[in-house]
Amino acid sequence: xxxxxxxxxxxxxxxxxxxxxxxxxxxxxxxxxxxxxxxxxxxxxxxxxxxxxxxxxxxxxxxxxxxxxxxxxxxxxxxxxxxxxxxxxxxxxxxxxxxxxxxxxxxxxxxxxxxxxxxxxxxxxxxxxxxxxxxxxxxxxxxxxxxxxxxxxxxxxxxxxxxxxxxxxxxxxxxxxxxxxxxxxxxxxxxxxxxxxxxxxxxxxxxxxxxxxxxxxxxxxxxxxxxxxxxxxxxxxxxxxxxxxxxxxxxxxxxxxxxxxxxxxxxxxxxxxxxxxxxxxxxxxxxxxxxxxxxxxxxxx
Numbered sequence: 001x002x003x004x005x006x007x008x009x010x011x012x013x014x015x016x017x018x019x020x021x022x023x024x025x026x027x028x029x030x031x032x033x034x035x036x037x038x039x040x041x042x043x044x045x046x047x048x049x050x051x052x053x054x055x056x057x058x059x060x061x062x063x064x065x066x067x068x069x070x071x072x073x074x075x076x077x078x079x080x081x082x083x084x085x086x087x088x089x090x091x092x093x094x095x096x097x098x099x100x101x102x103x104x105x106x107x108x109x110x111x112x113x114x115x116x117x118x119x120x121x122x123x124x125x126x127x128x129x130x131x132x133x134x135x136x137x138x139x140x141x142x143x144x145x146x147x148x149x150x151x152x153x154x155x156x157x158x159x160x161x162x163x164x165x166x167x168x169x170x171x172x173x174x175x176x177x178x179x180x181x182x183x184x185x186x187x188x189x190x191x192x193x194x195x196x197x198x199x200x201x202x203x204x205x206x207x208x209x210x211x212x213x214x215x216x217x218x219x220x221x222x223x224x225x226x227x228x229x230x231x232x233x234x235x236x237x238x239x240x241x242x243x244x245x246x247x248x249x250x251x252x253x254x255x256x257x258x259x260x261x262x263x264x265x266x267x268x269x270x271x272x273x274x275x276x277x278x279x280x281x282x283x284x285x286x287x288x289x290x291x292x293x294x295x296x297x298x299x300x301x
Contacts, residue, residue, distance in 0.1 A: 033256030035216045035239035041248050045262040050283055052257050069276055074132040082125045124152040130284055134277045142277040146179035148289050175292035177285045183274055190278055194292050200237055204278055212243040219255055237293045250275045254286050
C-alpha cells in the first residue's frame with residue numbers, strides 16, 4: 001500500500017531556506033549585508049557603519065564613533081522574565097483527581113490526558129531597560145532612555161509518571177520598545193511595536209512633529225562582489241527608511257556584523273544627531289532582543 005507524504009508550506013519554505021544558507025556557507029562567504037536604496041538618496045547621504053557587539057556583558061561594548069558623533073555612557077539592565085501558567089494550572093485543578101462538579105471533572109481529565117502526559121500552556125513576560133548619550137563634537141547632544149518588553153507563549157508536554165518534560169516550546173507573540181529621546185528642552189517618543197500576524201508599527205513624535213517609518217523587507221547579501229537578494233517568499237524586516245513630509249531623511253539596515261545608518265548630508269547637524277540617536281536606539285533593540293524580527297511575527301501570506 002502506497003503512503004502519501006505531504007509537507008506543509010512553512011516547513012517546505014524553511015527547508016529551502018536552510019538549503020540556500022547551507023549552499024552559501026559551504027561554497028562562498030557573505031561579505032556584506034545591506035538594503036536596497038535609491039541611487040539619489042545614497043548619493044545624497046553619509047553612510048555610517050556600526051560595530052555589532054559580540055561581548056555584551058559590559059555596557060562599554062555599545063560605545064561607537066560615527067564621524068563627529070559618539071555613542072557614550074550606555075547603561076543596560078539585566079533582562080527579567082516572569083512565567084505565568086494559564087488558569088487551569090493556577091487553580092490547582094491539575095493536581096486533583098476528585099472533582100465534585102462533573103463538568104469540571106471532565107475538563108480536568110481531558111487536560112490531564114489519561115494517556116500519561118499533561119499539556120500545559122504558559123506565558124512569559126520579559127523586559128529590559130537601556131540608555132545612552134550621543135555626543136556631538138565631544139559635547140552632550142541627545143539622550144535616549146528605552147524599555148524593551150516582550151510576550152512569549154509556550155506549551156510544555158510533561159510526563160505524569162516521572163514529571164519530566166518531553167517537549168517545551170515557545171513562540172514570540174508581541175515585541176515592543178518605547179524610548180524617550182531628549183534633545184535640549186524637546187522630548188521625542190520613539191515606539192516600535194511588533195505583533196504576530198500584523199504589520200510592524202513605528203512612530204516618533206514630539207508634540208505636532210512626526211517622523212514616518214517605512215519597513216524594508218528585502219535584504220541584499222554581497223557574495224563574490226555581487227549583491228543578491230533572499231527569495232521573495234522569505235520576507236523579514238531587514239531595515240527602515242525614515243521620512244518627514246515626504247522627504248527621506250535617513251535609512252537603517254539591521255543585518256550583518258556592520259549594520260548601516262544613512263543620514264542625508266544637507267540636514268542640520270542637530271537633526272542628524274536626533275536621527276542617529278533614533279537609529280542607534282533601534283539597533284540596540286535589535287541586538288538585545290533578537291526575536292522581535294522573528295519570521296514567526298511576519299504577516300502570513
